[in-house]
Amino acid sequence: MAVSIPFVRDIKFDYGIVEQVSPLIRRVIANNPGPFTFTGTGVYIIGHGDVCVLDPGPDMTDHFDALKSILHGETVSHVLVTHSHMDHSPLAHPLARWAGCSVFASGAIELPSQSEVQLEAGDDSGFRPDTIIHDGSLIEGNGWSMEAISTPGHTSGHMCYALREENCLFSGDHIMGWSTTVISPPDGDMDDYLNSLEKIAARQFTTIWPTHGPPIREPAPFIAAYRKHRLDREAQILACLEAGHARIRDIVPIIYATIDQNLWPAASHSVLAHVSRLIKIGKVRCEGEPAIDTHLRLV
Secondary structure, eight states: OOOOOOOOOOOOOOTTOOEEOSSSEEEEEOSOOBTTTBTOOEEEEESSSEEEEEOOOOOOHHHHHHHHHHHTTSEEEEEEOSOOBTTTSTTHHHHHHHHTOEEEEEOOOOOOOOOSSOOSSOBOTTOOOSEEEOTTOEEEETTEEEEEEEOOSSSTTOEEEEEGGGTEEEEETTSOSSSOOOOOTTTOOHHHHHHHHHHHHHHOOSEEEESSSSOBSOHHHHHHHHHHHHHHHHHHHHHHHHTTOOSHHHHHHHHTTTSOGGGHHHHHHHHHHHHHHHHHTTSEEESSSOOTTOOEEEO
């Protein structure tokens, strides 16, 4: 039986206006709403006086001006980035230059999308951090400490950050309350993604702050439903193969029969990510690299 994900989508805010959302966390949302960004990119400011800024977002003049106004009189010691997509990282270096600090992120070179179907807000392919961080790296300031947690899956270099003082997680696009996360090969990897979900679940955070949308206040059941949804999709794919539907192009209309057909090309890439994982774990095989029209069969 398919599991229902307990999505959280209600959020009240004004663009460019900072809001204190917890004792150590402020959030300001960029005016870049869309099908991949929901209401826009939520930029997080951690600390008071001596602060770090997480996922500064798109390089938009109004947004940059708002951040500079909000941060005036404070010391920005670090700019952190979860991953290099156009709605997360482009403003990182301009903000760091203005503040006189460095940009911190994974050193993984994330592969640009090779799909003609737009599945994301776009790749910031030229992004490189000033300082490379790794799983377990600790970034500290006055009264706050952020632990980097490597969470590949959405992208190969995706990094989440844990604010130790509040036992909360800044999840970037790894976990979003308003929607499931896009996993699209070659850079997206479903096996890595499921393993990363388990890794985050084991940490038992009390709150998850995604870059897009409102916080997730009950992480344990949410992550469990998120993961179960992916495994249910895999079961559907295996059932289709058993019934003789041997190509992704044939499988998508069956398991996505209730969604708008305009979304089927994007759904094909989600199925491709699942098929790649099923091949990796030895449940499916094919000749050559898996693709939309590749003939698949059960092992």
